[in-house]
Amino acid sequence: MSAKQWPSDWMRAALGLCVLRTLAAGPTYGYAIxxxxxxxxxxxxxxxxxxxxxxxxxxxxxxxxxxxxxxxxPERKYLSLTDAGRDExxxxxxxxxxxxxxxxxxxxxxxxxxxxxTTGTDKS
Amino acid sequence: xxxxxxxxxxxxxTENEKWLESLTIELRLLDVNGTRIGDAVATAREFLVDSGxxxxxxxxxxxHYAAELGLPATAGASKGVWGATLxxxxxxxxxxxxxxxxxxxxxxxxxxxxxxxxxxTVAVLAIIAFLPRLxxxxxxxxxxxxxxxxxxxxxAVGLAVTLVxxxxxxxxxxxxxxSVPALPVxxxxxxxxxxxxxWAQFQYPYQDDPIVPPGSAxxxxxxxxxxxxxxxxxxxxxxxxxxxxxCAFVLFMDTLAR
Numbered sequence: 001m002s003a004k005q006w007p008s009d010w011m012r013a014a015l016g017l018c019v020l021r022t023l024a025a026g027p028t029y030g031y032a033i034x035x036x037x038x039x040x041x042x043x044x045x046x047x048x049x050x051x052x053x054x055x056x057x058x059x060x061x062x063x064x065x066x067x068x069x070x071x072x073x074p075e076r077k078y079l080s081l082t083d084a085g086r087d088e089x090x091x092x093x094x095x096x097x098x099x100x101x102x103x104x105x106x107x108x109x110x111x112x113x114x115x116x117x118t119t120g121t122d123k124s
Numbered sequence: 125x126x127x128x129x130x131x132x133x134x135x136x137x138t139e140n141e142k143w144l145e146s147l148t149i150e151l152r153l154l155d156v157n158g159t160r161i162g163d164a165v166a167t168a169r170e171f172l173v174d175s176g177x178x179x180x181x182x183x184x185x186x187x188h189y190a191a192e193l194g195l196p197a198t199a200g201a202s203k204g205v206w207g208a209t210l211x212x213x214x215x216x217x218x219x220x221x222x223x224x225x226x227x228x229x230x231x232x233x234x235x236x237x238x239x240x241x242x243x244x245t246v247a248v249l250a251i252i253a254f255l256p257r258l259x260x261x262x263x264x265x266x267x268x269x270x271x272x273x274x275x276x277x278x279x280a281v282g283l284a285v286t287l288v289x290x291x292x293x294x295x296x297x298x299x300x301x302x303s304v305p306a307l308p309v310x311x312x313x314x315x316x317x318x319x320x321x322x323w324a325q326f327q328y329p330y331q332d333d334p335i336v337p338p339g340s341a342x343x344x345x346x347x348x349x350x351x352x353x354x355x356x357x358x359x360x361x362x363x364x365x366x367x368x369x370x371c372a373f374v375l376f377m378d379t380l381a382r
Binding site: 029030031034046047048050051052055056067069075076077 | 163164166167168170171172174175177181182183184188189192193194195338
């Protein structure tokens with residue numbers, strides 16, 4: 001069974017936060033992040049989506065980069081959360097919970113007749 | 125592997141290496157420095173090896189991905205391109221003036237400047253001014269169409285431009301705009317030819333910006349070879365060398381004509 005693909009707008013909004021969350025578990029590398037996100041139901045994450053995001057996080061100082069060099073040359077680029085990244089993750093997580101709570105509350109709210117009429121009769 | 129027709133890992137690796145080469149060039153065209161390019165290329169290569177994917181499928185086109193990365197450009201890089209354009213323009217102006225002045229100087233007559241020479245000079249300077257804007261398109265064309273086709277296309281454009289210049293020269297053969305003494309023109313031409321080359325030689329020594337693979341210090345990377353240094357030296361002084369050869373040719377033709 002193929003993994004569910006979420007609308008790209010939703011992915012764009014949530015991916016940065018979810019990447020930071022993945023890195024909270026400890027230093028890891030690009031493909032492992034993509035694989036972890038796929039395993040958690042986000043669908044296949046392309047390199048062309050992931051790395052520009054990681055570059056922006058690095059530029060913002062949320063991610064530290066370390067190349068771990070092997071005997072035969074460079075092996076893997078390991079990424080880890082900085083203290084600023086951990087703070088950002090906490091802030092963004094709290095904001096995201098507020099936002100999704102607001103969305104859910106709105107979706108669960110049974111529309112009243114007057115609300116529906118107000119939205120439908122705007123051009124009086 | 126996903127929907128691709130590439131069947132085996134060898135073909136995929138070859139395709140991916142070509143894509144990584146294109147990425148290097150696209151990042152160079154964006155004036156990203158060699159260390160950052162080395163990091164970006166190694167990162168993409170690592171992901172491709174891990175995922176077994178085709179670069180084009182995983183990263184989209186090299187040009188798109190290079191732009192998406194948003195890596196900062198080296199400070200002053202665009203200034204360098206425009207400086208080189210200015211130097212080339214001045215040098216070429218000197219070359220054209222020298223060729224016009226060398227025969228009148230030997231006969232101690234005035235240099236007569238025709239309408240055709242003026243039009244061609246303006247056209248050549250305009251072409252040089254637009255060259256930096258066209259450079260990325262030319263390089264991408266060479267990459268996508270192959271060197272042979274790009275050479276044929278370049279030769280065709282060169283031939284067409286030369287033909288236009290010849291037609292202008294024939295049309296304006298008797299249309300003299302002004303005449304000036306040969307010696308001042310010769311001196312100005314020599315200064316215009318030599319000054320930009322000297323300026324480039326001392327102001328911009330052969331600064332290489334090698335692609336530094338991650339994990340290796342900048343000092344570990346191979347330095348620019350003597351052969352490449354000689355090539356860069358020859359390129360810098362190409363107009364001066366060319367003008368000496370052309371002047372000799374013009375004088376030889378003048379001797380034959382008399």
